[in-house]
Amino acid sequence: MLYVVKNLMVFGLSAETTGLALNILLGGLLPLLMYCIAKEITNSREISLITAVLAAVHPSLIKLSTEVQREMVYLVLCGLFLYFFIRALQEQKTVFYL
Numbered sequence: 001m002l003y004v005v006k007n008l009m010v011f012g013l014s015a016e017t018t019g020l021a022l023n024i025l026l027g028g029l030l031p032l033l034m035y036c037i038a039k040e041i042t043n044s045r046e047i048s049l050i051t052a053v054l055a056a057v058h059p060s061l062i063k064l065s066t067e068v069q070r071e072m073v074y075l076v077l078c079g080l081f082l083y084f085f086i087r088a089l090q091e092q093k094t095v096f097y098l
Contacts, residue, residue: 004018004022005018005019005022008021008022016068019068020066020067020068022073023064023065023066023067023068023069023072023073024065024066026065026072026073026075026076027061027062027064027065027066027072028065029076030055030061030065030072030075030076030079031052031053031055031056032052033076033079033080033083034051034052034055034079035048035049035051035052036048036083037051037079037082037083037086038051038052040083040086040087040090041086061075
């Protein structure tokens with residue numbers, strides 16, 4: 001995260017503005033990631049949409065995405081790990097995920 005913040009500061013943005021923009025971007029990607037995880041687990045579009053909506057309106061996730069902290073980066077990376085882990089288990093192909 002610090003690497004991205006440092007590189008974006010070249011454009012004249014402050015460290016706080018850059019960190020906030022990164023967290024808002026990752027916070028916006030989290031409901032999409034939750035949709036994909038729920039879709040892989042349940043194969044139900046309705047349950048996946050409900051999961052994404054609940055992730056989008058959850059007060060704690062909204063607060064985390066509007067503050068400059070590392071938790072949103074961890075949540076997105078853990079979600080990506082979980083998604084690829086579920087895909088690897090379902091397809092029984094671990095070569096592409098190592």
